[in-house]
Amino acid sequence: MKRKKRILLAKIGLDGHDRGIKILAKKMSDAGIEVVYLGLFQTVESVVSAVIQEDVDCVGISILDGGQTLIAADLMGELKARGLDNMTVFFGGIIPERERPLLQEMGVKEVFGPGTPIEKIIDAVREG
Amino acid sequence: MGSGERKKSDEMRYTTSGIPLKEFYRPDDNGNIDYDKERGDPGHYPFARGIFPAGYRKFVWQNSMISGYGLPEEANQRQKYLREKGASGYGGQDSINFAFDNPCQNGYDCDHPLSKYEVGTGGIFINSIDDAEKLFDGFSLDRLNVGLIIDTPGPIILAIYVALADKLSVSRSKLRGIVCNSPWRRYYTGTALTFPPKHALRVAADCITWAAREVPNFNTYSVNGYDIREGGATAAQEMAFAIAPTIEVIEACQAMGATVDDVVPRFNFFLGFHNDFFEEIAKIRAGRKIWASLINERFKARNTKSSWMKIHLQTSGCTLTAQEPLNNISRVAIQALGAVMSGVQSMSTDSYDEAICLPTEEAVRVALKTQKIIEHESGLTNVADPLGGSYFTEYLTSEMEKRIREYLTKIEEMGGYLTALENGFIEQEVAASALKYQNEIEERKRIIVGVNEYVEEENVSVSPFEYNPKVRDVASKRLRELRDNRDNKKVDKILARLKQTAEGDGSLMPLYIEAAKAGATMGEMMQVLKDVFGVYQPQNILAS
Numbered sequence: 001m002k003r004k005k006r007i008l009l010a011k012i013g014l015d016g017h018d019r020g021i022k023i024l025a026k027k028m029s030d031a032g033i034e035v036v037y038l039g040l041f042q043t044v045e046s047v048v049s050a051v052i053q054e055d056v057d058c059v060g061i062s063i064l065d066g067g068q069t070l071i072a073a074d075l076m077g078e079l080k081a082r083g084l085d086n087m088t089v090f091f092g093g094i095i096p097e098r099e100r101p102l103l104q105e106m107g108v109k110e111v112f113g114p115g116t117p118i119e120k121i122i123d124a125v126r127e128g
Numbered sequence: 129m130g131s132g133e134r135k136k137s138d139e140m141r142y143t144t145s146g147i148p149l150k151e152f153y154r155p156d157d158n159g160n161i162d163y164d165k166e167r168g169d170p171g172h173y174p175f176a177r178g179i180f181p182a183g184y185r186k187f188v189w190q191n192s193m194i195s196g197y198g199l200p201e202e203a204n205q206r207q208k209y210l211r212e213k214g215a216s217g218y219g220g221q222d223s224i225n226f227a228f229d230n231p232c233q234n235g236y237d238c239d240h241p242l243s244k245y246e247v248g249t250g251g252i253f254i255n256s257i258d259d260a261e262k263l264f265d266g267f268s269l270d271r272l273n274v275g276l277i278i279d280t281p282g283p284i285i286l287a288i289y290v291a292l293a294d295k296l297s298v299s300r301s302k303l304r305g306i307v308c309n310s311p312w313r314r315y316y317t318g319t320a321l322t323f324p325p326k327h328a329l330r331v332a333a334d335c336i337t338w339a340a341r342e343v344p345n346f347n348t349y350s351v352n353g354y355d356i357r358e359g360g361a362t363a364a365q366e367m368a369f370a371i372a373p374t375i376e377v378i379e380a381c382q383a384m385g386a387t388v389d390d391v392v393p394r395f396n397f398f399l400g401f402h403n404d405f406f407e408e409i410a411k412i413r414a415g416r417k418i419w420a421s422l423i424n425e426r427f428k429a430r431n432t433k434s435s436w437m438k439i440h441l442q443t444s445g446c447t448l449t450a451q452e453p454l455n456n457i458s459r460v461a462i463q464a465l466g467a468v469m470s471g472v473q474s475m476s477t478d479s480y481d482e483a484i485c486l487p488t489e490e491a492v493r494v495a496l497k498t499q500k501i502i503e504h505e506s507g508l509t510n511v512a513d514p515l516g517g518s519y520f521t522e523y524l525t526s527e528m529e530k531r532i533r534e535y536l537t538k539i540e541e542m543g544g545y546l547t548a549l550e551n552g553f554i555e556q557e558v559a560a561s562a563l564k565y566q567n568e569i570e571e572r573k574r575i576i577v578g579v580n581e582y583v584e585e586e587n588v589s590v591s592p593f594e595y596n597p598k599v600r601d602v603a604s605k606r607l608r609e610l611r612d613n614r615d616n617k618k619v620d621k622i623l624a625r626l627k628q629t630a631e632g633d634g635s636l637m638p639l640y641i642e643a644a645k646a647g648a649t650m651g652e653m654m655q656v657l658k659d660v661f662g663v664y665q666p667q668n669i670l671a672s
Contacts, residue, residue, distance in 0.1 A: 012245070013230065013242075013244070013245040013246055014230035014231060014233070014234045014236070014242060014243070014245075014246055014320070015230055015246065015250070016230070016233075016313075016320050018359075018668075019358070019359050019360050019446070019562050022559060022562070022668075022670050022671070023562055023563055023566050023671075025670055026559075026563060026670050026671050027566075037668065037670065039666065039668035040666050040668065041666070043242070065229075065230055065246050065249055065250035066245075066246065066249030066250055066485075066486070066595060067245030067246050067249060070244065070245045071245050074244075094450075094483065094484065094485065096484055096485050096592035097484075097587075097589055098592060113450045113483075113484075114449065114450040114483045115449055115450055115451050115483075115576070115578075115579040117570065117580075118566070118570055119570070
């Protein structure tokens, strides 16, 4: 039997907007995805350590307060430094469309903005 | 359901929070309510119809446009722009309303490692009296109504503001505005750092009781429903979860020797206005009545002003869509219209691009002008509580009152708000409401135009606001210079006294002011408090 997909969900930095990511955690786990929810106030280091410890298939980071490009640079750098170059990373939140190509260039697989149907995110995680 | 189909008319309908609705309402739907007892004229107890008899004739609501980003001088420019475009406070005062960035909300200076990603991205920062001086340059503090939207570090920020006023020789009694100073933020969604409850209450109550004597015209506690509402709460939960913790705050002030009439006239509500027009109006009318009766019956207030629910209202950021952003102008206008019909005292209207980025100058101007259009073109400022007596409004007001009171009673029976927090009840309730709302959208039981119906193939986007990428570097350099040029021995001594006082039970406010004048930073003072009090760990509760 195929192993269930495992995703790690977290917020990095000091951004406290967690309504969206909490709903995602719940809906993903209802849809049969194994969710490791780290919650608020994580650092790049705490996320990458958890990625290794929890042996997840992908990572979802929620950002609503403008830290996306700095966070992406640090997160992708740290993943690479720990030999996780191929880890699938999703971003979601208040992220202007204009910045999305840059984030994807940095290695973020997909960026989900407000109003994205949750089914679409779940499909992306299953495929990712 | 296709876009052309309509629901059957005999299908049951509900308000957003789930109150069942009939097709129309009649005089007998309200039972025989005693008008004077249950509503009262505007300006009369129990104030369901508003706190002023003349409604907006004497004082139009204040335009308290929330803003904040970048360096203090950049944030200052945005507020000057808004002033130039007509933003005004009571009696022609200047009115400015600052959001603080995440590092500041959590008590970190700009150069702290944890501040790395968010300096000036979601609000302003004030680390020192120098920052405050730049931020308020060109505004006279004695004719300014300032909103400082910051909670746990709020007392320290107020202290820095008072230190600046002292430096500029502005009388403390002339200072007006509000510091939010709510100790509850980290306990639920929309969170920022706080101390464990007992200490958080002490820090907040110390600020409130000190200010009642020293800066008597400054509001020092925001009864905050807005954040928990944006986190997913229903209308009834918003009001109940705003009022319930305030009971603890009043009692903490009383324990410090203040009376209810010393402090409560300087409390101000911060509420939201979501999409369901009549439900929101009913929430506000019912809330005013519940507050007045609580303050009178439970706390035996003698000063009428203690019973006034003074409201600062913000339209609902979470109802805005990233899809077709210009549609948000209509959403905000409808919400602002409802807020005015509810009789609020102050308002911040959201900008149409807020689901995408921080507001651009153009977007914030449209938001401000929306308020001006309602003020000058709708005729709504002539008569107080224009919906009073509508069969439906009155029915919904009574229903909402019942539901808010049910929550308050439930929390009381659990042993009070702190217990309801610690056992996860509050966060669980909010998580469940947020999930229900999202499910309704996903299942298309709730239509959001442009999101799950009437969807455009090509998203019509807008030019987003651009951050100044140099903010953190410039701010950090300034902090280095500050620390190099101040008398560090003097600062250390004051911080040591602050620590000693925090370990005991004296007032902390005079020490923050002394420290600020000596060039100590917000982050340094917060670190002292964190070391003494510890930090509360969030529960991260998901809906079950």
